[in-house]
Amino acid sequence: MARDRKFSTEDLYHATKQILLEQGYDGFHFGLLAEKLDISRGAIYKYFDNREELIVNFMRHEMKLFLTELKNVEQFPSFDEKLTFLLELIFKNPAVPRLIEIGQRIPIHENLKMKEDVFKLEDLRLKMYQHLQEFIDLGREEQKLNPSVPDTLILGFIFQSIMIPNHFDIPQSKWVQSIKEILCHGILNHQ
Amino acid sequence: MARDRKFSTEDLYHATKQILLEQGYDGFHFGLLAEKLDISRGAIYKYFDNREELIVNFMRHEMKLFLTELKNVEQFPSFDEKLTFLLELIFKNPAVPRLIEIGQRIPIHENLKMKEDVFKLEDLRLKMYQHLQEFIDLGREEQKLNPSVPDTLILGFIFQSIMIPNHFDIPQSKWVQSIKEILCHGILNHQ
DNA sequence: ACCCAAAGTGACACAAGTGTCACTTTGGGT
DNA sequence: ACCCAAAGTGACACTTGTGTCACTTTGGGT
Numbered sequence: 001m002a003r004d005r006k007f008s009t010e011d012l013y014h015a016t017k018q019i020l021l022e023q024g025y026d027g028f029h030f031g032l033l034a035e036k037l038d039i040s041r042g043a044i045y046k047y048f049d050n051r052e053e054l055i056v057n058f059m060r061h062e063m064k065l066f067l068t069e070l071k072n073v074e075q076f077p078s079f080d081e082k083l084t085f086l087l088e089l090i091f092k093n094p095a096v097p098r099l100i101e102i103g104q105r106i107p108i109h110e111n112l113k114m115k116e117d118v119f120k121l122e123d124l125r126l127k128m129y130q131h132l133q134e135f136i137d138l139g140r141e142e143q144k145l146n147p148s149v150p151d152t153l154i155l156g157f158i159f160q161s162i163m164i165p166n167h168f169d170i171p172q173s174k175w176v177q178s179i180k181e182i183l184c185h186g187i188l189n190h191q
Numbered sequence: 192m193a194r195d196r197k198f199s200t201e202d203l204y205h206a207t208k209q210i211l212l213e214q215g216y217d218g219f220h221f222g223l224l225a226e227k228l229d230i231s232r233g234a235i236y237k238y239f240d241n242r243e244e245l246i247v248n249f250m251r252h253e254m255k256l257f258l259t260e261l262k263n264v265e266q267f268p269s270f271d272e273k274l275t276f277l278l279e280l281i282f283k284n285p286a287v288p289r290l291i292e293i294g295q296r297i298p299i300h301e302n303l304k305m306k307e308d309v310f311k312l313e314d315l316r317l318k319m320y321q322h323l324q325e326f327i328d329l330g331r332e333e334q335k336l337n338p339s340v341p342d343t344l345i346l347g348f349i350f351q352s353i354m355i356p357n358h359f360d361i362p363q364s365k366w367v368q369s370i371k372e373i374l375c376h377g378i379l380n381h382q
Numbered sequence: 383a384c385c386c387a388a389a390g391t392g393a394c395a396c397a398a399g400t401g402t403c404a405c406t407t408t409g410g411g412t
Numbered sequence: 413a414c415c416c417a418a419a420g421t422g423a424c425a426c427t428t429g430t431g432t433c434a435c436t437t438t439g440g441g442t
Contacts (some may be wrong), residue, residue: 024296026216146377146379157373164347168341175344186374187337187349187375189334190381194407197419236401
């Protein structure tokens with residue numbers, strides 16, 4: 001009962017992700033997005049009121065995907081297995097921590113719909129945090145984690161580590177393996 | 192033989208630093224800078240051709256200060272002492288890694304003067320790297336560092352670690368001490 | 383074949399930042 | 413006292429992005 005859509009919301013999210021990762025938050029404009037999808041700027045406004053709206057909803061979409069994968073952490077019984085799974089998950093989704101960081105910078109429009117969306121995003125962030133907290137709790141229980149160090153810093157290290165720039169182009173497998181090594185045992189030699 | 196200056200280059204750099212740390216690279220405008228110093232935008236153009244010019248020179252200024260402090264790393268004979276000094280230096284200058292990251296995003300104007308300035312900045316970055324490399328080399332020699340892990344990743348971890356956001360406001364001293372602990376020995380319990 | 387609602391377009395008025403330049407202000411040298 | 417060069421100002425033309433809206437296009441239902 002209407003003409004076919006020229007682009008899907010999925011298309012918008014895909015291009016949005018590319019632009020955000022290439023150009024950062026401030027480099028993202030509807031003009032760029034429209035150009036990338038070969039559509040007019042005006043068409044995007046049929047689906048999103050402004051770029052903050054779009055980005056927040058894109059973030060939700062991205063978080064949901066990550067969360068469904070993260071949920072599988074429950075399936076692994078031991079802390080060691082959970083840790084391995086978690087690190088692999090993060091290295092498979094290196095964009096997620098960067099996107100979360102970018103997400104922090106969205107200015108909150110004083111707008112009802114916007115506030116709801118930001119709230120839903122915050123809710124997802126909390127859900128994500130809960131899964132991670134369970135993982136940490138088990139590590140504490142099994143006495144696998146350094147007891148003198150706060151939970152948030154452990155998670156901070158894990159998430160921050162994949163954002164270290166690999167300027168010298170060390171091969172991915174070596175890089176990942178080395179990050180695991182330092183995360184677990186530090187930079188010092190342990191015989 | 193002229194009227195007194197209303198603001199010094201130092202004033203510009205100080206306000207620039209504030210704005211860059213608060214608003215990020217894209218949030219930095221001559222309008223904001225002028226407002227902060229209660230001067231006109233036009234006056235700034237008497238000293239810098241554009242914001243890239245100003246930011247690159249500000250970065251050079253900031254790097255020089257950091258480098259003069261970093262040079263003192265030579266004075267400590269052992270690797271352990273150098274490491275302690277280095278960590279303290281970085282925690283005393285938490286803005287430096289953030290500024291370096293911001294500095295990476297400066298678009299290069301196709302302009303001779305600009306290219307020179309960027310070259311000088313790159314030169315400082317290299318000098319900094321050399322001091323850090325000497326520190327790593329000593330650590331290797333003394334067999335204090337994990338041999339299976341590349342140099343750049345060790346430096347990456349050190350610099351990245353202070354950018355972990357302390358969302359839960361853990362007291363500074365506890366936070367720093369915990370970062371040192373994880374950097375040196377990892378997140379796992381080592382009895 | 384025609385209707386019409388949803389999809390998409392592009393021109394418009396607006397906002398915010400840029401770089402320039404003719405102008406005013408100021409204070410030391412003569 | 414006056415000169416004048418350096419310091420500072422603010423208006424101007426320009427650029428880039430925003431959000432809106434009257435308009436055109438399209439395709440299924442009758």
